[in-house]
Amino acid sequence: MAPKVVRWGMMATGGIVQTFTKDLLVDPKTRGVEDVCHVVTAVASSSSKDSADRFVANFVEGKQGDTKCSAYASYKELVQDSNVDIIYVGTPHSHHYQNCRLALEHNKPILCEKALTVNAEQAKTLIDEARKRNLFFMEAVWTRYFPLSIEVRQAIQDGKIGEVIRVSADLSIGEIPEDKFDEGHRMVNLDLAGGVLLDLGIYALTWLFQTIYHTLPKEKRRAPTVLGTAMTSEPRTGADEATTILLNFPVSTPSGRSSTHGVASAALRAHFDFERDSDQATPAVRIFGDQGEIQVFGPIYRPSRYRITYRDKQKQTEDKTFEFPGGIHGMSWEGDEAARCWLVGKLESETMSWDESLVIMKTMDNVRKQGNLKYPDDIESTEYPIDLKKRDPSKHVQTENRD
CATH class of the missing domain: 3.30.360.10 (Dihydrodipicolinate Reductase; domain 2)
Structure with missing residues (x-):
């Protein structure tokens, strides 16, 4: 039986999205996966279409056969693309709440980088929205799937x-x-x-x-x-x-x-x-x-x-x-999990459930309370939409990629 193809949309073009994309486009058979395969059909940058175009040229073109990939200058265009099955949110965690709300309100399933949000109230709101809309939603804690x-x-x-x-x-x-x-x-x-x-x-x-x-x-x-x-x-x-x-x-x-x-x-x-x-x-x-x-x-x-x-x-x-098969960095396994869950109609992954994401966010809220650590009000807010353009995410250099 041929593997089922899942079409991904990439929200952001920074280091973590580059790594995730490269991993997804490695032949799944190299890691023993034969039931699903991945293609990237859209990429969006919040700064410019040029950035999205460069991403497509450097990380997508020539790596997925004849499948085309669109480049967008806004996240709104991305979530409106009917050729996208699931969106990977790779923006800074300060922006996850606003970005995920945008995708959910356009009925797009989501794999969102950790930390899922900056506080538990935001996480619960997103989970409730995903449940209400019957949409798959998962925190991308890649290490759990190794x-x-x-x-x-x-x-x-x-x-x-x-x-x-x-x-x-x-x-x-x-x-x-x-x-x-x-x-x-x-x-x-x-x-x-x-x-x-x-x-x-x-x-x-x-x-x-x-x-x-x-x-x-x-x-x-x-x-x-x-x-x-x-x-x-x-x-x-x-x-x-x-x-x-x-x-x-x-x-x-x-x-x-x-x-x-x-x-x-x-x-x-x-x-x-x-x-x-x-x-x-x-x-x-x-x-x-x-x-x-x-x-x-x-x-x-x-x-x-x-x-x-x-x-x-x-x-x-x-x-x-352990080795990392096919030269992957290690993010392919969480992509496989998200694809499988979405294909069979699951709303969450048992390995990184909504309950556990929420408990961890509550724990970090308590840690911040004890440490008297606060973020700006608009970053902590559950109001939507809020324009966070004044918060510059362009220096999004992901720690996982320092090796």
Whole structure:
């Protein structure tokens, strides 16, 4: 049976959209996928048609046979294109709410980059809108769909390390902000909801949630309590340049006989592992069970190695390394998932459900409240439409692409 073709529209032309597009257009058979394939039929830039034209020329033309791709100078034109099945929103998270509302109100399914929004109220409004319109809507947390992540979750559910007592996860990138980012850069600019929490910290939280919360049956999942937050402000802009979060998950995994502590951290100036490319590398995620430990080596947004050690020394340590087939960066798997869900009429992905996206956004709201971190009112608002053109997203350089 021939694979079903899904036609994508790209909202934005920055680094993350370029990477996603390149991954989608790699032959799915190279990663063992034969039921779906992807084409890009439209691209839109908010700044100029020239930008969209360049994107099409550089990343689409000649890579999908005879399928044509339209270039647009506005997102409104994109969402009105009848040749688009699903839209990938790759704008800064400060703009996700407005951009997703636009797509939903034109009855377009969406795969939206993380963080889904800047607060839980915005996320809930979008979810309610998608539900009302019977539209697929998913937060693009690509790491969850890696074969490595799936294996780690399965190992926990199988009880390989016993009851999970504590999980720690860190994504710190070792950059001096004054040297690396000007004050308008999205990593430090509050006008673009800048700072480490929504950009880096969400990956640390992803590992906590996918190994503690998500590994439980749905009926046993309980939102964590934010026991403490420590934040350091970037001296020029006030955005958080370092954030550490202590969570208590009231129901432990896999049996629910305890609670589980979670420690999530992210920082600009520190680094998760300066020896990451040597045999002295240390894990950036540690999942502590009462019978063993799972260690995941960073960077945690794109890990390729994990190790399981056991309390019982007669059990041999397991150490596994993964390749990225077909030369993909790793975003193809979330694209495959979104396509499959949309094709069969699902509104959400079980691996990144609406419930979990909302619980994580509520957790980050509580973290910001404890750290007294606020974004501009129009960025936090659920009013629609709001013209955010004064918030310049043109410096949208995605952290995942720094390697």
